[in-house]
Amino acid sequence: MKKNMSPFEREALLLELLQQFLEEKFSQGTLLMQLRKKVLGFSQERYATLAGISRRTLSDIERDKESVTLTMLNRAFKPLGLKLGLLPRQTHMMQALLTQLTQHGEGHDHT
Numbered sequence: 001m002k003k004n005m006s007p008f009e010r011e012a013l014l015l016e017l018l019q020q021f022l023e024e025k026f027s028q029g030t031l032l033m034q035l036r037k038k039v040l041g042f043s044q045e046r047y048a049t050l051a052g053i054s055r056r057t058l059s060d061i062e063r064d065k066e067s068v069t070l071t072m073l074n075r076a077f078k079p080l081g082l083k084l085g086l087l088p089r090q091t092h093m094m095q096a097l098l099t100q101l102t103q104h105g106e107g108h109d110h111t
Contacts, residue, residue, distance in 0.1 A: 014039050014080065022087070022094070028073070029064035035080050036062075050079050 005013075014035060021031040036047045048058040053075050061068050061076050073084050088094045 010039050018082070027064045028084075029062045032058075032076055032080075033062040039080070047079070051076050 017031060017034050017038070020026060021028065026034075036042050036044070040047065042050070044055050044058050044062075048055040051058065053072055057068065057072055058076060061073060070084060077083060088097060
């Protein structure tokens with residue numbers, strides 16, 4: 001992680017990594033690891049404590065172990081302001097969904 005990264009730079013990096021994930025360039029475990037290291041600069045131990053999960057569970061998530069529950073995944077992504085959800089697999093459907101969300105969300109803060 002770059003030292004003294006501004007909140008704007010952190011958010012831009014988070015969005016860039018999330019886009020790569022949505023383009024299926026890497027797995028959700030790799031996404032979490034990249035966000036933890038590059039955006040926050042946290043060790044596994046520090047991040048696991050922040051997320052309220054064990055370091056071993058965090059390690060399992062980052063290695064894409066099948067045994068991790070949806071609850072644990074959501075806990076792991078929550079400190080980054082992310083949650084798991086269902087997304088269309090087809091690119092054109094994803095684009096349509098994102099367009100609808102953008103149009104619906106204009107002028108509204110849904111946080």
